[in-house]
Amino acid sequence: xxxxxxxxxxxxxTWNPFVGCSIKSAGCTNCYAMRQAYRLEHAFGFPAYQGTxxxxxxxxxxxxxxxxxxxxxxxxxxRKPDPALIFVNSMSDFWHEAADDRWRHEALQxxxxxxxxxxQVLTKRPENIAPIMTRMGITSLxxxxxxxxxxxxxxVADRAPILARVPARIRFLSIEPxxxxxxxxxxxxxxxxxxxxxxxxxxRPMDPEWAAxxxxxxxxxxxxxxxxxxGHYKNNxxxxxxxxxxxxxxxxxxxxxxxGGALVEGRxxxxxxxxxxxxxxx
Numbered sequence: 001x002x003x004x005x006x007x008x009x010x011x012x013x014t015w016n017p018f019v020g021c022s023i024k025s026a027g028c029t030n031c032y033a034m035r036q037a038y039r040l041e042h043a044f045g046f047p048a049y050q051g052t053x054x055x056x057x058x059x060x061x062x063x064x065x066x067x068x069x070x071x072x073x074x075x076x077x078x079r080k081p082d083p084a085l086i087f088v089n090s091m092s093d094f095w096h097e098a099a100d101d102r103w104r105h106e107a108l109q110x111x112x113x114x115x116x117x118x119x120q121v122l123t124k125r126p127e128n129i130a131p132i133m134t135r136m137g138i139t140s141l142x143x144x145x146x147x148x149x150x151x152x153x154x155x156v157a158d159r160a161p162i163l164a165r166v167p168a169r170i171r172f173l174s175i176e177p178x179x180x181x182x183x184x185x186x187x188x189x190x191x192x193x194x195x196x197x198x199x200x201x202x203x204r205p206m207d208p209e210w211a212a213x214x215x216x217x218x219x220x221x222x223x224x225x226x227x228x229x230x231g232h233y234k235n236n237x238x239x240x241x242x243x244x245x246x247x248x249x250x251x252x253x254x255x256x257x258x259x260g261g262a263l264v265e266g267r268x269x270x271x272x273x274x275x276x277x278x279x280x281x282x
Contacts, residue, residue, distance in 0.1 A: 002084035007257070009270070010194055010226050011120055012084040017074050017107040018099055019091040020052035020066035024124040026179050027152035030202045033091045034060050048073070066098040074106055077114040088121045095128040101136050111142045122148040122174055126162040133166075141168050146192075146273075148172040153180035164189030170273050175214060176228060179204050182214065187221035192273040197231030199259045206230065208237035211264045224271040230260030238263075 002012040019037065023029075034053055038060045041049035051065045068074070077086060088094055088111075094104065111119045119142070123129070126149040133139070141147065147168035149159045152175065163171055170191045175182060177198030187193070195214045197206040211227050218225040230236045238249035238261060253261035255268055262268055 002082050006087070006090075008087060008090070009228055009256075010085070010272075011087040013080065014087045014090040015073075015076055015119075016048075016069055016089055016091045017110070018066055018068045018089070018103050019048050020062065020064075020098070021092050021096060022062045022064040022098070024093075025152065025156055027124065027150055027156075027177055030177070030198060030200060030204070031062075032200055034062055035201075037062075037091055064098055066092060066096055066100075068100065068103050074103075075110060077110055077117055077119075080114075080117065083116045083118075085118050085120060088119050093123050093125055094121045095123045095125045095132055097125070097128060101132070104132070105136065108138075108142060108145075111145055115144055118144050118146055118170075120146045120148060120172075122150060124150045124156075124159075126159050126166070129163075129166050139167075141166075143169050146170040146172060148174055148192075148194075150174045150176070151182065151185075152177055154183040155180075157183060157185055160190060161186050161188070172273070177204065177231065178206055178210055178214070181207070181210060185217055187217065187223055190221065190223050192224045192226065192271075193218040194226045194228060196228035197235045197260060199229060199231040203231050205232070206235045208235055208240050211237075215264055215269060224273045225269045226271055227262055227264050227269045229256035229262050232260045234260075236261040237265075 005013050037049050038053040040046040048067045048069045052063060053060050054063050147166060149163045151159050151173050160173060171189055172192035173190055174194045176196035178195055195211060198204050215225050233239055233246040233249060236249050238244045249261055253263045256262040
């Protein structure tokens, strides 16, 4: 089992060959990465984060600027010999229009060379993937690249079939933060569905029944289901549906480390798609 260096429960490590982003849809409103990027620039002076965020009316927002990380950061996966799951661009979007294709070429080559790992590339811009691949002159992605997109509510449900048209070994959806009912999803060609309520400052409420509905749709489609968290104890069905106190619910459902619990109708759903045993996340 690979060592875990991140609090993201469905991966082992994060890797950012480039950083910076821009707000795309409702799921971006309380983005943790904006706050973290601002802190890394202003409190720690990290060069790669210069100019990626700004303060607007007391709120930290992305500027849309994307910067390449250092050479050492770009080559970071090569220094991890043990097979692991690596989430790519937790502080950016691999398919962002402001990212340089040369950086993408570099990162894709790093992934090919580090064949012991599985790289999870997640985007809110699946419509950019095919045009960028065409522009870059590539027709396929590395076999160890898992391609995903974020889908937070019914308004962006059309991202799933766009993703499904891109050739990739594993295609997945991250429905986190789930901010509204997603409705009936088209999961054809999708191998894995991750879901979760929003956590952190300003987190928005969610109906716990959304987790069960998402599970049912995922299982009917034959995909693997991973429910990460409810985000806040006020969303936990033990509180909402059974009237437990926050403390009582935490004792029965402590898995999500204080982020609202993670049991869906009494069971923990933490499944992975075709995942080799040696690469399972902790």
